[in-house]
Amino acid sequence: MELFYTVNSGVYLRGSGMALLIDGIHRGRAVAFSPMPPALKRMLRMGSGPFSRLDGLLFTHAHPDHFDPDGLSVCKTLPPWYGPGLGDAEVRPFLPCVTQVCMGCGTILAVDTVHAGADFAAAPHCSYLIRMEGRWTFVAGDAVLGPDEARRMRTLCGEEVGAALLNPCQLLEPRGHEFLRILAPERVLLYHLPLPEEDRLGCFDLAAQAQIRYPKTLPPLVRLEPMSWLRTGRA
Template sequence: MSDCIDIDLVANAGVLVRGGGLGLLVDGMHDQDGHPFSRVGADDMARMGRGEGLFARLDYLLFTHEHPDHFTPDLVIEHLERRPVKGVFLPAPAKDPEGRDRLVRALEERGVPHWTMGPEPGHTRTVSPEPGLAVTAIGTRHMGKQFRDVRNDCLLVSLAGMHLLFTGDADHVPEYYEEALRGVDLDAVFVNPIFYHNPTGQAIIDDVFRPLEVVIYHMPAPGKDPFHLAFTVKRALERYARPDMPVHVLDAAAPHVNICPAVL
């Protein structure tokens, strides 16, 4: 039987995944302004660099897309100067390539394995960097008409015999996921509040993802919720919650969730 996997909120959609003797950080290095979501704090970045507390294992860095509330390339470079990693999974290039180019050069100079994922919507790319770990990028587009030109990798992390899907800001389009997830039994899927609230998003969760558990992440910080996402999630939970599919809200009030294998 596989061990459980620990998930800890870092900031926004940034989460630390610990299981199988590995630590994976998803969308967890960003400190830019210009958006209403939480930035990764300097204290947490310092703990990452020193390998303290939750960050004792920090083996792989994964990013769903290049928006500033998910990914700051220069922050990753600063981390590499303090502490090595086993590999970095990069999303599709964005319009402004300078920061990304600096990061790629830093990775190459240090001999750090790195993979540009970014498959076309509905397509996949899988990398298995070591036994017990595989990462599959499922190509999607970012939700919202203003972001239609932004590609977003849904990241299927297969770790220690379990399957976790991190959707980032992927749009709720069934065709993105149907073939990519055919035959995959998801232990947990991580979706943002808009995806969970949307009826089409709910249909995808029920009919395509079919996870054992759902985690809602990308939640605003207390007192900083201009889009009223906390209220949106509350109403959605009242409408859609199912006793056979537990739903966790990963936020400042409940920053940890433990995902365990199904008991047959």
């Protein structure tokens, strides 16, 4: 499986049976994050580069740095898409507060989670467990994470997690560290960063602090670089 990180929380996952773009169609400037890079829009419009294959779009929630409904028209052919209360993809109830999203040949579980911050706690939000090529990837979005959430994810996937994507704030909190101890992914990927020249909130400083404070007893931490590839399978 391969991962292409766009910007903000945009992640493209590609395996032999499925290719998904998560939180990749968004705005950003109004909330001090990055809008979609022109190169990304061009690739989606032409169905080229990584996006010559795209089985579905996923969104963790509807905040503008994660989702732009008007931006869906940028896709050459709009695939099925899903977010909490959004989209036209086929879905199936899986368990209370867990929805199975039907896209491609893998498994996608949308797990209801609480958005971090008191002002946003009521906003519909989900995190994702995605299984491709026999491996699970956890995508946090802006969720509150702690031991309870980790045990829930472990129960749902029942297998080793290859990678977990978390943002700088989640990685700065002791509860986020406890989440990772229980989830025990093979590696942790730090994301939710704007382009460096558009970093008005100090996200890269937060990311640097998260890396410095990250316990050495936890799985290896890798900071993703905007608009770049990362191989997520076993070495």
